[in-house]
Amino acid sequence: MATTRLRKFYPLPAAAAVVLLSLAGCADPDSAAAEGAGSTATAGNGVVYNTSPDQDRIRSQKDAGLAAEVPADIAEDGKLTVASTGGSVPLSFHATDDKTVIGTEIDLAQLVADKLGLELDLQVTSWENWPLKTESGDYEAVFSNVGINDERLKKFDFASYRAAYMGFEAKKDTDITAKGAADIAGKKIAVGSGTNQEKILLAWNEELEKDGKEPASLQYYSSEADTILALSSGRIDLNLAPYPSTVYRENTRDDLKVVGKVNAGWPTETLVAATTERGNGLGPVISEAVDALIADGSYAQVLERWGLEEEAVPESEFFSEDSK
Structure with missing residues (x-):
């Protein structure tokens, strides 16, 4: 089961305080799409990156128990509306058609949607826009290399799914x-x-x-x-x-x-997490879904596909200011 715990994220020195208040994140906000024109790129470590729009994504099976835990107002339309910026290879970036957003963040969002019995409704946004649109409810979750910090915990809940470096x-x-x-x-x-x-x-x-x-x-x-x-x-x-x-x-x-x-949380540590509106009840369910994906092996398959095994976590943790 997912755990509900709150780590202390210590504030940075004063020179960086103004940046912290801007809800700064892990991802580069306006980076380019996939490098190179080819549809595959073979890495030195043997990973073959598929940068075409035809992804043949790894999928998972619905867990009826978890699906029943999804808040009714979110489950009503049968979709999980997920935002991602499409800004950084191999996390979230545009495929060779310059339209389709692909990457490890998208694959993991797809797995979570599958586990919750929902259709993935992917929305591409800018880094600057996701906080306001998540607070307003336009986005039900953000999968875009978002790191947890104290300032964000005042506004959002988090379900961790990767290490953050x-x-x-x-x-x-x-x-x-x-x-x-x-x-x-x-x-x-x-x-x-x-x-x-x-x-x-x-x-x-x-x-x-x-x-x-x-x-x-x-x-x-x-x-x-x-x-x-x-x-x-x-x-x-x-x-x-x-x-x-x-x-x-x-x-x-x-x-x-x-x-x-x-x-990414220097001088302490942080994690990359699915970001949801604070207190709407979805974060804990996503955390449990990630644990189920770790257990069924699909989580590891996605990270291996994108060469990110080094950033795997043994379990998901749910972080919320409300759990203090």
Whole structure:
């Protein structure tokens, strides 16, 4: 069964507080669609990524007991309305037809809908829009690499389904490593505005300034494609992005590598979770559904399909401010 527990997510230093209040997230908000024109990309670790609109998704079976637990107002239309941003390979991104949104987040949302006996109604949204539309009830759940933090817990409930990490990536011929604040001093680093990545870097820059060291210069680009071009051409030293995306590029390109990894909840830990309106009763049911998917093996199949076994969790946890 899913557990109901609340971890303490400690606030970041003052320099990052304003970003926290913006409900910043794990995902890059406006990154590009799938890289390359082909419908498959074979990774260095042997994973074959299918980027075509024909996904032949892994599916699961309805659990009548869980279906009966879905709040009546949500179950009424027979659909689970899920929002995702379509902004980061291999999590949630546009297929080669530039229309169909695919990725591990979509596959997991499909599995949850199956388990609850509902049709998946996928809605593509911007990173900025999902909070308001989830609060208003337009979206019943968000599957888009959303990390849990204290500020979000004031407005949403969460059912965890993946570990949450960020990866530093650099050109393959560099000797840079990035594990903490000291490693980024004076470096030019690309980061998405209003993301957990930015919060981490702002906090590390504050540490550097207190120690009398040169802070990193944060660089902002309008798309993931522009960011990667800047990195590969040597105009910036590092990019900090969702770890699955950095691993994907390391394994499908010959010019980039991962040079560091940090939990998205630094200085503590957090998880990626399905996000629902606070107190509407859906979050606990999704958490139980994820546990059922872990038990029947379909959860592991999806993560293996997208090369994300490293981010698997042994169970789902339900997080709610109301459970304090």
